[in-house]
Ligand SMILES: *[C@@H]1O[C@H](CO)[C@@H](O)[C@H](O)[C@H]1NC(C)=O
């Protein structure tokens with residue numbers, strides 16, 4: 001040190017301090033909804049306090065956390081809008097958010113994020129209280145469609161981790177027009193007979209992963225709509241429910257396709273379908289290509305493997321037409337377990353746009369003590385390894 005002059009010693013001390021300051025964790029602003037007037041009495045509407053906390057978090061310059069403590073907070077429908085100044089907003093939920101117990105006629109989503117970037121939700125329970133609407137739907141025709149419980153629209157870099165969603169009026173989680181979404185460790189539950197309560201619906205979105213998620217519901221566990229690309233689903237359990245479903249597609253004449261989907265390590269228990277692709281029987285320029293279904297366990301599933309290109313509810317708007325959706329490059333690898341019906345593998349493809357490049361490898365599906373069957377219409381592909389029931393490709 002003796003040869004160093006005072007100014008260089010000072011410089012090295014200053015540099016050291018600067019490095020120290022930079023190494024300290026960034027201070028995260030914390031916005032507790034209770035400080036904004038929310039009450040955990042299960043009755044007072046917390047949508048105002050949540051919106052105010054959101055405004056504060058969204059306009060803050062650094063990272064921010066919105067905190068929902070334990071307790072039950074009633075929440076009327078809210079829209080949490082971006083774009084935000086804050087590049088990272090964490091919503092930490094320790095408590096439960098409950099929707100009003102009576103449904104509204106016009107509201108289509110309960111908790112909605114629009115145009116946000118870098119929002120993560122951790123933990124918590126959201127309860128959509130769908131029972132009143134479901135009983136309306138089961139007893140009359142004039143009921144509203146209902147509200148999706150949690151929706152992300154036109155957003156980027158989203159994480160939903162450890163959330164529980166129960167009894168949504170309509171879909172539980174919708175991802176629409178998004179890029180980069182991770183759903184993990186989520187639990188979804190609604191009764192097997194609750195109408196249109198899809199678990200997770202993805203459409204017009206890319207780079208979405210759904211992992212370690214448990215879904216019990218009254219409609220599709222996961223439904224994959226037009227414009228979905230790069231979707232990865234892994235370690236998902238489904239049932240009751242209508243399976244993991246690509247579709248319905250091809251309702252519109254002009255429609256975005258579905259491309260690059262991986263579904264692996266799934267378990268289906270008592271569900272209506274396992275791995276399904278479903279398209280309307282009517283003209284469309286839509287398509288499905290590049291799908292890998294790998295390692296699925298079926299337990300008493302009505303339609304373990306199914307492609308249905310003749311979807312036409314109530315024979316309305318599509319009798320005697322064929323689907324324009326072109327399905328190609330779909331691999332089924334190591335799909336095992338039990339079918340609840342005789343036809344365990346059903347490829348009912350479009351006469352005008354036959355399915356092509358269907359690959360079956362190592363399939364073993366049983367039907368009680370009787371042999372299961374495969375059914376093929378307008379389909380081309382190959383089978384290898386052990387394939388039971390014998391392939392009709
Ligand atoms: C999707 O992910 C890939 C691989 O990480 C990346 O190269 C691509 O830019 C992403 N696309 C979008 C639209 O985010």
Ligand SMILES: *[C@@H]1O[C@H](CO)[C@@H](O)[C@H](O)[C@H]1NC(C)=O
Pocket residue numbers: 319320
């Ligand atoms: C569809 O085809 C069936 C049987 O060929 C026929 O009876 C029916 O009238 C047709 N429906 C329409 C809407 O064309």
